[in-house]
Amino acid sequence: MTAPQSIHTGSLDVLGGEVLLDVSHVSMGYGDGEHEKRILEDLNLKVGHSEFVSIVGPSGVGKTTLLRGLSGLLPPKRGTVSVAGQTITGPHPDIAAVFQDYSRSLMPWMTTRENVAFPLQGQGVGRRERNRRAEESLEEVGLSGQGDKYPWEMSGGMQQRVAIARALAYHAKVLLMDEPFASVDAQTRFDLEDLVVNLREALGVTIVLVTHDVDEAIYLADRVIVIAEKPATVVDVIETGFGTVRDQVDTKADPRFQDARGRILTRLRKA
Ligand SMILES: Nc1ncnc2c1ncn2[C@@H]1O[C@H](COP(=O)(O)OP(=O)(O)O)[C@@H](O)[C@H]1O
Numbered sequence: 496m497t498a499p500q501s502i503h504t505g506s507l508d509v510l511g512g513e514v515l516l517d518v519s520h521v522s523m524g525y526g527d528g529e530h531e532k533r534i535l536e537d538l539n540l541k542v543g544h545s546e547f548v549s550i551v552g553p554s555g556v557g558k559t560t561l562l563r564g565l566s567g568l569l570p571p572k573r574g575t576v577s578v579a580g581q582t583i584t585g586p587h588p589d590i591a592a593v594f595q596d597y598s599r600s601l602m603p604w605m606t607t608r609e610n611v612a613f614p615l616q617g618q619g620v621g622r623r624e625r626n627r628r629a630e631e632s633l634e635e636v637g638l639s640g641q642g643d644k645y646p647w648e649m650s651g652g653m654q655q656r657v658a659i660a661r662a663l664a665y666h667a668k669v670l671l672m673d674e675p676f677a678s679v680d681a682q683t684r685f686d687l688e689d690l691v692v693n694l695r696e697a698l699g700v701t702i703v704l705v706t707h708d709v710d711e712a713i714y715l716a717d718r719v720i721v722i723a724e725k726p727a728t729v730v731d732v733i734e735t736g737f738g739t740v741r742d743q744v745d746t747k748a749d750p751r752f753q754d755a756r757g758r759i760l761t762r763l764r765k766a
């Protein structure tokens with residue numbers, strides 16, 4: 496019998512290989528000067544190619560704020576975010592985001608195919624190629640042949656698949672996800688989690704996902720970054736060591752999963 500494997504304290508640096516996303520001394524907040532509300536303080540994180548990083552922290556800690564910073568929607572007060580060596584100063588073609596509220600992110604007057612293809616227009620992609628990429632991405636998320644449907648004809652889980660397809664069609668190097676499965680039922684959530692696991696394996700896309708759900712963070716990630724306190728900072732980093740394959744039953748019964756869960760919940764209780 497082999498000894499049970501234990502979890503490892505991870506580092507804020509990549510495990511090996513090249514850095515793709517580099518978050519360096521990032522502080523973020525709202526308002527200016529003495530009215531500044533500080534949300535995140537001196538956050539550092541390097542993410543490698545094809546890595547899956549979860550960032551977990553309590554509601555209100557600043558997870559969405561951080562993703563706004565990583566996606567170029569809100570500039571950090573201090574520090575820099577760079578992708579493939581380029582500093583981000585606004586929305587960037589290497590970075591795509593999927594947010595929690597699919598009902599607001601899809602346009603009801605556009606078909607699924609049009610929803611997926613539409614953002615590519617802004618990138619100067621021609622119509623035929625836009626439609627080709629939309630079909631390809633819909634197939635990748637298990638929605639082939641559904642391109643003519645409207646979002647309101649689909650279940651919540653299917654709509655969130657469309658939102659993921661739209662991000663994939665962008666051919667971004669980094670996929671940012673903000674609590675993407677928070678508004679669907681438990682079984683749909685597991686299906687979507689496994690879809691994302693498989694996409695990472697099949698396409699080699701780099702994923703940074705933020706969530707308040709500790710189990711989801713551990714299940715999906717190679718590294719879990721725990722953020723807490725006010726202003727928020729990194730309080731723990733855990734390497735899961737699960738590789739690229741997951742199983743909703745076996746992985747969650749793995750002693751490493753249980754160890755990580757106990758450690759993170761204990762740490763967040765102190766926060
Ligand atoms: N546009 C904004 N203006 C001022 N404060 C904000 C704004 N957006 C979020 N906040 C505040 O920033 C803090 C972190 O919010 P958020 O990043 O949404 O947290 P989380 O996603 O972890 O729940 C909260 O106190 C929230 O009220």
Ligand SMILES: [Mg+2]
Pocket residue numbers: 558559560673674
């Ligand atoms: Mg949030």
